[in-house]
Amino acid sequence: MKAIFGLGNYGPKYAGTKHNMGFDTVTRLSDKWKIPLDTRKFKGLCGFGWFEGEKVILIQPQTYMNNSGECVREICDFFKLSNKDILVIYDDVSLPPGQLRLRTKGSAGGHNGIKSVIAHLGTEEFDRIKIGVGEKPAEWDLADYVLSRFSKEEEPLIREAIDRAASATESIISDGIEAAMGEYNRKVVQDNLPDKENTGDKENRAAGEI
Numbered sequence: 751m752k753a754i755f756g757l758g759n760y761g762p763k764y765a766g767t768k769h770n771m772g773f774d775t776v777t778r779l780s781d782k783w784k785i786p787l788d789t790r791k792f793k794g795l796c797g798f799g800w801f802e803g804e805k806v807i808l809i810q811p812q813t814y815m816n817n818s819g820e821c822v823r824e825i826c827d828f829f830k831l832s833n834k835d836i837l838v839i840y841d842d843v844s845l846p847p848g849q850l851r852l853r854t855k856g857s858a859g860g861h862n863g864i865k866s867v868i869a870h871l872g873t874e875e876f877d878r879i880k881i882g883v884g885e886k887p888a889e890w891d892l893a894d895y896v897l898s899r900f901s902k903e904e905e906p907l908i909r910e911a912i913d914r915a916a917s918a919t920e921s922i923i924s925d926g927i928e929a930a931m932g933e934y935n936r937k938v939v940q941d942n943l944p945d946k947e948n949t950g951d952k953e954n955r956a957a958g959e960i
Contacts, residue, residue, distance in 0.1 A: 751805045752923055753825055754779065757840040757863040759897075759959050760795070760812045768883040769815060769896040769960065771841040771908075772863075775881070775915040776808050782916055783808075792824040802924055814958030816862040819870030826871070833876040837922060838867060839915060841896065845882025848907040849938045850914055852922070852931045853878050860892075862960055877927050879915050879934075883908075893960040911938075 758764065758773030766774075780787050785799035785808055797808040807829075811821035822836065840863055845851055855875040858865035868874050884904075886895040900908050914934060921930035 751807065751829060751831065751835060752801075753807045753809060753822075753829070753831055753836045754919060755794075755809045755811065755818070755822055755836065755838045755867075757815060757818050757838065757867075758810060759815055760810065764897070764959070766899050767897050768841055768843075768900065771881040771883065771912070771915075772839040773810050774912050775839045775879070775919070776810050778912050778916045779919060780808055792828060793821040794825070796825075801920065804923055806923070815866075815960055816958050817866055818863040819866035819868070822867050823870035833871055833873050837877045837879065837919060838864070839879045839881070839919070840864060841883045842880035843883055843886055843892070843896065845880060845884075846938065847882055847884040847900070847904050848911040849882035850911065850918060850934050851880040851882070852918060852927065852934055853880070854927055877922060879918055879922075881911050881915055896960060907938075 754776060756772030756776030758770035764770055780797050783799060783801055785797040787795045787797040787808060787810065789796040789798065793813050794809045794811045799806055807825065809821065809825060811818045813820050826836065840861060842851065844859065854877055857874060858868055886892050918930050918934040921933060
């Protein structure tokens, strides 16, 4: 069994924000695999199904970002999954918009959702797909930035990145993480992106969202 967690914040207020790249990829996989996200359990919105003969669970934690590990831990405990059985998909401000980075381990890098997952699993060793959302402009607060939306110029690149993240997930299941890393860690060419100062719209935030 493979448990695929897409990190983000639930509710229409956060739809399309930079911090919801994991949510959006799981939604894409739900549509692609025809696995509805119709079960509220384990502090998450879940979908159960199969991909190429392997049982899969698609999960969008419903705890707000910085408590994501609670959902991961509950599912791992209930289904007796090891850290090798999970894949976590999330946004990364250290990568250019649309760039993917697949890894088998690593620190949280300042991402509170991953910090929570590491704390609840007790390990940094689990497969992950990071989706670049671009570096924060100097005058922006980090929380405001990741809770903002993409510019119109960035949106096509981000939609493509979500599709590529979904395909990378399929590759991980079918061929293994090492093969997928070789294919999907290639640099993405970016043209005509806006200046960082003009990216997105600032939003208010509440505890737990970042």
